[in-house]
Amino acid sequence: MNIIKKLLPEQINEEDHLFNNLQQLLHRAGINEAELSRQTNIPTSTIHKIFSGKTTDPRISTLKTLADYFDVDLGDLYSNNILERHKPIPQGHSLPVISWEDCIKSPNPIAHLTVNNWEQWIVIDQVNNTAIYGLPSKPSMEPRFPRGTILIVNPEIKPIDGDLVIVKFANATEAALRELTIDGPNKLLMPINQNGSIDKFDGTSKIIGTVIQTRFTFRD
Numbered sequence: 001m002n003i004i005k006k007l008l009p010e011q012i013n014e015e016d017h018l019f020n021n022l023q024q025l026l027h028r029a030g031i032n033e034a035e036l037s038r039q040t041n042i043p044t045s046t047i048h049k050i051f052s053g054k055t056t057d058p059r060i061s062t063l064k065t066l067a068d069y070f071d072v073d074l075g076d077l078y079s080n081n082i083l084e085r086h087k088p089i090p091q092g093h094s095l096p097v098i099s100w101e102d103c104i105k106s107p108n109p110i111a112h113l114t115v116n117n118w119e120q121w122i123v124i125d126q127v128n129n130t131a132i133y134g135l136p137s138k139p140s141m142e143p144r145f146p147r148g149t150i151l152i153v154n155p156e157i158k159p160i161d162g163d164l165v166i167v168k169f170a171n172a173t174e175a176a177l178r179e180l181t182i183d184g185p186n187k188l189l190m191p192i193n194q195n196g197s198i199d200k201f202d203g204t205s206k207i208i209g210t211v212i213q214t215r216f217t218f219r220d
Helices: 003-007 014-029 033-040 044-051 060-070
Strands: 093-096 121-124 133-136 149-154 164-169 176-183 186-190 205-216
Touching: 014 033, 014 044, 014 060, 033 044, 033 060, 044 060, 093 133, 121 149, 121 205, 149 164
Parallel strands: none
Antiparallel strands: 093 121, 133 149, 149 205, 164 176, 164 205, 176 186
């Protein structure tokens, strides 16, 4: 009996889905057929027949081994959107990149964001803080921050003199970037370009995050 037909009889191109999904999973894993054979103990000849499409009715035990290795469900091997179902989390710490409007909406604007419901992410070195997020630079921030720069923001650390901070001004619809200057009891929010104005940090505004690093990415 054809295993593929038995598992998902409603599908009309099961063999094509299986072949395409396995090819995509192999590419995502960054290995070749020989390495997959070594990792799974499946004979190289069997792997080659499956990945070349010469075997359209592989053993269920072989498919189960492959599914376990790629960390997917057996039935998903026959779906038409397997990579959407199983998006990889990059190495390091993956941060969501949000908008300047979204970052002022709540104390933790990324609390409910995952790789399955949010598309824009950036990877930085491993950190032990799940509240950190990225903000894209604005054209007004040039030339200090060229287009394509992502500001990495930590909302939980206390800023010190000279830090770049994310500020929520009263009645503003989006956050702003400023440089914090502290001179004794006086605190000033300095603009990052010459055309901006200097604001006193007097309680009418709120610092919601501190820039801890930046990353540059080429635009799509």
